Amino acid sequence: MASAGLTGGFPAGGNPWPFGQRTGQQRTFLEQVLLSPKGTQDSTTAASEVSGKSQERCLLLALGVVSVTMILTILKQINLKKKGRITLQDPEAEYPLPLIEKEQINHNTRRFRFGLPSPDHVLGLPVGNYVHFLAQINDQWVIRAYTPVSSDDDQGFVDFIIKIYFKNVHPRYPEGGKMTQYLENMEIGDTILFRGPTGRLFYHEPGSLIVKVDEMSEPENRLFHHLGMIAGGTGITPMLQLIRHITKNTSDGTRMSLLFANQTEEDILLRKELEEIATTHLDQFNVWYTLDRPPVGWKYSSGFVTADMIKKHLPPPGEATLILVCGPPPMIQEAVHPSLEQLGYTKDMIFTY
Structure with a gap:
């Protein structure tokens, strides 16, 4: 896996909306469709509440080109309208974030705190989703999924509680966990790649x-x-x-x-x-x-x-x-x-x- 997609970790323009720049009328219409109480199945009902042929044409266009997966992506972005700047703007991009604190919880569990790009940033993770960590370990890319224990309202940092799988502890896994041992050996200031939001x-x-x-x-x-x-x-x-x-x-x-x-x-x-x-x-x-x-x-x-x-x-x-x-x-x-x-x-x- 190449890491060429970094480009500083943020997409040009920082626009999380997949439709690019939308007009106020389009934005209101799409959000009404997507946030109807019964979800995407009631998009036609929501559309009927917006008068005018231009809105009807917009609905036909939206239904024609927006897959359920795209609708899910839009819902994620609507859910992230909050104070603070969003770190995870593009689910396909890779964001290098530094380790700023590490705390021992018990003999094999640690709390890892990673810094966000600024004190005003939030991670930008919808409830129910998780992130992937990516690291090159012994010349191979290793990817693992983790869910933060900090709130997505927290600004400037994100916390994870992770169990370390050491070598020669569990007979089924004599080599231990590649990613968790990598995290255990990280020093303060070291970075790891984040990718997300991800989830079903x-x-x-x-x-x-x-x-x-x-x-x-x-x-x-x-x-x-x-x-x-x-x-x-x-x-x-x-x-x-x-x-x-x-x-x-x-x-x-x-x-x-x-x-x-x-x-x-x-x-x-x-x-x-x-x-x-x-x-x-x-x-x-x-x-x-x-x-x-x-x-x-x-x-x-x-x-x-x-x-x-x-x-x-x-x-x-x-x-x-x-x-x-x-x-x-x-x-x-x-x-x-x-x-x-x-x-x-x-x-x-x-x-x-």
Whole structure:
């Protein structure tokens, strides 16, 4: 992979809109179409509210040339209208960002803080999306996906909590993690390439998510009343992104239930914040833990995620239910997916990061 696409990290002109410079009339019309309450499926209804033949012609043109994927891109940009300058203006560009702080969370987990181009910049990551890190390691380009733990309202920096997979620790992976060991060895001031936003899930508005179940499917705008979440280890980070966003909005009544799996109690990341949210939002969010090696007197579950745990602590299958899954592949493939299938969750009720 070449890094010729850097050009300082920002596209010429800094215009995030794929249509180039739009008139005020076009902008209002497109935003009305794209932000109708029922999403892209109701674009015709939204169009009827804008009078005049020029708007009708604009609709026909938009529907003719704008794919669902392009509409999703526009929605992302509309969602990013906020104070501050956006860092990730082009999802195909590569942005070199410096490491400015590194904190040890526990024996194998670190908090990495990267600086943005100025104190006024935000990262520009829509809720539900993530970024890719790119690094040349031993003459090969390595790419990994990560979700920040900082808010996208934070200016000047972005934080990640990342577990380091060291060599000769896990028998399945004797070489450890290429990217995580690279991050562990970074010095303050070193840069790494960011690319994004990326993702198959976009939190559009309260209870409304645009979802691609897999890479082959088209994005769909769907309504959910209850989100079930199954996270393993650092797989908690995309869940926390949603939990924070939903509970921060007092008009969002979406319920969330989290089943969080770890090896030991010490490995439970962000536990204090999760339990504070559960306490202050009793009717909206609850969390349950399971540990491979629980301590004496542990009051939660132990062992791999099971169908019984899911049945007790997550919402049942239904049209208004979505189960979000993020964690180590063995946990997902050997425990989570078989258990969900056993309980009757269909493919469209499950989203795996």
